[in-house]
Amino acid sequence: MGIRNIKLTIAYDGSEYHGWQIQPGLPTIQGVLTEALRGLLGDRARVCGASRTDAGVSALGQVGLIQIDSPIPTENLAKAITDRLPPDMAIVEATEIPLGFDVIGAVKSKLYRYTIFTGPVRPVLQVKHCWHLPGKLDTAGISEGASLLVGKKDFKSFASGADTREDTVRTIFRCDVTAGGEAEDGWVYIDVEGDGFLYNMVRNIVGTLTEIGNGRWKPEKIEEILEARDRTAAGPLAPANGLCLIWIKY
Amino acid sequence: MGIRNIKLTIAYDGSEYHGWQIQPGLPTIQGVLTEALRGLLGDRARVCGASRTDAGVSALGQVGLIQIDSPIPTENLAKAITDRLPPDMAIVEATEIPLGFDVIGAVKSKLYRYTIFTGPVRPVLQVKHCWHLPGKLDTAGISEGASLLVGKKDFKSFASGADTREDTVRTIFRCDVTAGGEAEDGWVYIDVEGDGFLYNMVRNIVGTLTEIGNGRWKPEKIEEILEARDRTAAGPLAPANGLCLIWIKY
Numbered sequence: 440m441g442i443r444n445i446k447l448t449i450a451y452d453g454s455e456y457h458g459w460q461i462q463p464g465l466p467t468i469q470g471v472l473t474e475a476l477r478g479l480l481g482d483r484a485r486v487c488g489a490s491r492t493d494a495g496v497s498a499l500g501q502v503g504l505i506q507i508d509s510p511i512p513t514e515n516l517a518k519a520i521t522d523r524l525p526p527d528m529a530i531v532e533a534t535e536i537p538l539g540f541d542v543i544g545a546v547k548s549k550l551y552r553y554t555i556f557t558g559p560v561r562p563v564l565q566v567k568h569c570w571h572l573p574g575k576l577d578t579a580g581i582s583e584g585a586s587l588l589v590g591k592k593d594f595k596s597f598a599s600g601a602d603t604r605e606d607t608v609r610t611i612f613r614c615d616v617t618a619g620g621e622a623e624d625g626w627v628y629i630d631v632e633g634d635g636f637l638y639n640m641v642r643n644i645v646g647t648l649t650e651i652g653n654g655r656w657k658p659e660k661i662e663e664i665l666e667a668r669d670r671t672a673a674g675p676l677a678p679a680n681g682l683c684l685i686w687i688k689y
Numbered sequence: 690m691g692i693r694n695i696k697l698t699i700a701y702d703g704s705e706y707h708g709w710q711i712q713p714g715l716p717t718i719q720g721v722l723t724e725a726l727r728g729l730l731g732d733r734a735r736v737c738g739a740s741r742t743d744a745g746v747s748a749l750g751q752v753g754l755i756q757i758d759s760p761i762p763t764e765n766l767a768k769a770i771t772d773r774l775p776p777d778m779a780i781v782e783a784t785e786i787p788l789g790f791d792v793i794g795a796v797k798s799k800l801y802r803y804t805i806f807t808g809p810v811r812p813v814l815q816v817k818h819c820w821h822l823p824g825k826l827d828t829a830g831i832s833e834g835a836s837l838l839v840g841k842k843d844f845k846s847f848a849s850g851a852d853t854r855e856d857t858v859r860t861i862f863r864c865d866v867t868a869g870g871e872a873e874d875g876w877v878y879i880d881v882e883g884d885g886f887l888y889n890m891v892r893n894i895v896g897t898l899t900e901i902g903n904g905r906w907k908p909e910k911i912e913e914i915l916e917a918r919d920r921t922a923a924g925p926l927a928p929a930n931g932l933c934l935i936w937i938k939y
Contacts, residue, residue, distance in 0.1 A: 450813045497814060521811065529811040561771065561779040563700045564747060564818055564933075683814075 442508050445516060446536045447486070449501040452527035454567040454680060458494040459501070468492070468528065472503065475523035480509050489542050489687050490549065493639070495679030497568060500531065500686035504542040548612060550632045550685040553645045553677065558625030569626075570645075570681035576652035578618035578627055583658035584651040585614035585629065587665075588644060594637055595668040597647070599676065602638035607668075610634045614644070630685075639676055647674035692758050695766060696786045697736070699751040702777040704817040704930060708744040709751070718742070718778065722753065725773035730759050739792050739937050740799065743889070745929030747818060750781065750800075750936035754792040798862060800882045800935040803895045803927065808875030819876075820895075820931035826902035828868035828877055833908035834901040835864035835879065837915075838894060844887055845918040847897070849926065852888035857918075860884045864894070880935075889926055897924035 451468050461469040469488060476484035489502040511519060516533035524530070554569040556562050557576050562569065588611050595607035610633055617628040629648065631641050647664065650656045656674075664672045701718050711719040719738060726734035739752040761769060766783035774780070804819040806812050807826050812819065838861050845857035860883060867878040879898065881891050897914065900906045906924075914922045 450810065452813045452816070499814075517810075526811065526816045527813050529813050531810050560700065560767075560781050561776065563702045563777050563779050564749075566702070566776045568814055 442506050442538070443513070444536050444538045444540055445505050445507055445513065446534050446540070446542070447503040447505060447517075447520070448531040448533075449488075449503050450499045450529045450531050451497060451501070452567070453492060453495055453497040455527060456494065458496070459488050459490065459492045468498075468501075469503075471525065471528060472520075475520055476505060478523050479511075479519055480505075480507050487542055489546055490684055492684055493642075493679050493682075496682045496684065498684040501684055502542060502687045504540065506538075545689050546635065546687055548632055548634055548688045549636065550630060550687075551636070551641045552683050552685050553629040553631070553641060554681045554683070555627040555629070555645075555649070556625055557627060567680055568683070570678050572649065574653070576618075576627060576649065577654060578616055578652065580654075580658050581627075581629070581648045581652045582616040584648050584656075584661045585616055585644075587658065587661040588614045588631075592665055593668060594640055594665070596664045596670055596673045597640045597643040598637035598670065599639035599643065600670060604637065607637060609636065609640070616648075641682060642677040642679065643670070643673050645677035645681070649677065650674040692756050692788070693763070694786050694788045694790055695755050695757055695763065696784050696790070696792070697753040697755060697767075697770070698781040698783075699738075699753050700749045700779045700781050701747060701751070702817070703742060703745055703747040705777060706744065708746070709738050709740065709742045718748075718751075719753075721775065721778060722770075725770055726755060728773050729761075729769055730755075730757050737792055739796055740934055742934055743892075743929050743932075746932045746934065748934035751934055752792060752937045752939075754790065756788075795939050796885065796937055798882055798884055798938045799886065800880060800937075801886070801891045802933050802935050803879040803881070803891060804931045804933070805877040805879070805895075805899070806875055807877060817930055818933070820928050822899065822903075824903070826868075826877060826899065827904060828866055828902065830904075830908050831877075831879070831898045831902045832866040834898050834906075834911045835866055837908065837911040838864045838881075842915055843918060844890055844915070846914045846920055846923045847890045847893040848887035848920065849889035849893065850920060854887065857887060859886065859890070866898075891932060892927040892929065893920070893923050895927035895931070899927065900924040 457465040457467050459468045461467050486503040486505050513535050517530040520530045556569045556571050559573050591610040593608050612632045615630045707715040707717050709718045711717050736753040736755050763785050767780040770780045806819045806821050809823050841860040843858050862882045865880045
């Protein structure tokens with residue numbers, strides 16, 4: 440059959456893992472997935488991910504690339520791999536794509552969702568997948584601040600120090616805040632779509648927006664922070680648990 | 690101040706615990722809660738629960754009774770206890786009630802919710818709080834079968850053998866099936882409210898209803914099962930993970 444290039448859409452609860460990237464002796468998404476792939480496809484199987492999600496970050500639509508020469512039909516792959524994964528990981532879809540596809544470079548946009556719970560009582564069933572910030576959040580103010588992040592801008596102030604990339608310009612297509620729902624039940628979602636993200640960028644954005652939400656800063660502060668090109672100008676890093684990579688578009 | 694009787698409303702993710710009831714050497718809800726209470730209130734603190742939820746079963750509204758002679762104000766208790774609990778447990782509310790209140794005997798009704806996911810891909814973020822049954826479920830049929838359970842009836846066929854109570858008559862006030870939601874997204878909820886439940890009764894009801902949902906049985910089969918007064922007449926036991934005790938009314 441020759442070698443096929445397969446694009447995997449991967450979902451995982453990241454709360455029990457040390458992030459995407461394989462690390463000796465630690466449970467990671469890439470490590471556990473590679474083990475499952477080797478059981479199914481042989482010892483040389485490896486997977487290249489589109490995003491290196493941090494420890495504690497979850498995904499519903501991470502993308503990974505594998506090359507296989509196994510005769511197993513593409514339409515059976517998602518289930519066959521999932522059957523070898525722990526319950527907190529699953530392959531959503533497996534599709535064949537042309538050889539030479541660049542799983543990192545060809546990304547057009549990614550959507551991250553950050554979940555905050557503002558109710559008074561810790562939400563025990565979702566506690567690993569949200570940031571619990573009891574008390575009133577000014578979601579209109581957050582929304583106004585968020586709108587100032589949209590566009591092609593230099594996001595250096597929102598990149599954690601470990602990011603050594605020179606080019607800190609990225610395009611945010613949208614930064615939407617959804618609050619309350621029909622029942623005004625305390626859940627707040629911040630959806631950030633962009634063509635790429637610097638290290639910790641979404642979590643630094645969320646931490647900054649919550650400083651607007653709690654009244655410490657005015658929404659216009661966002662412009663000042665962007666201009667500063669300095670991490671210390673922005674707000675705190677939001678916890679990893681609230682973050683989920685929803686999808687990646689090519 | 691004298692002794693006060695305090696009713697606690699307790700929420701927990703049961704997936705990492707061996708059920709409510711204290712057991713030496715095993716993590717249980719009552720055990721962890723008792724430890725937190727003793728840290729706050731002294732070595733004699735103990736809690737009596739309204740429902741002995743099984744291993745893996747969660748709760749948003751379990752009720753526990755404690756007696757305290759500490760000067761700590763009642764309105765501070767919920768937070769003070771929660772601060773000593775792990776993230777997957779919380780005290781929702783603490784209220785003072787008259788001495789002599791019978792936390793088990795005074796129950797008027799309880800609501801359990803059972804969650805099923807019928808989509809093709811394992812829901813990684815909710816996998817510990819649902820039963821994943823990929824494929825089509827006839828929710829209209831389940832609903833019809835569920836309606837035949839409502840009323841004051843002998844539920845002996847739905848009690849697991851370990852239940853040795855002689856009186857197997859209980860009243861089910863409602864058994865409602867909610868499917869799909871706005872997005873027809875694969876989630877099915879079975880809400881069962883009753884004045885009391887036999888051992889494993891909700892899970893045996895759900896396992897039986899899914900046999901209607903997958904077409905093996907007709908809805909009318911429920912009447913035949915009730916008449917049999919025999920556990921082997923009913924369907925399989927549904928997994929504990931999908932079950933959650935929503936509230937208890939007095």
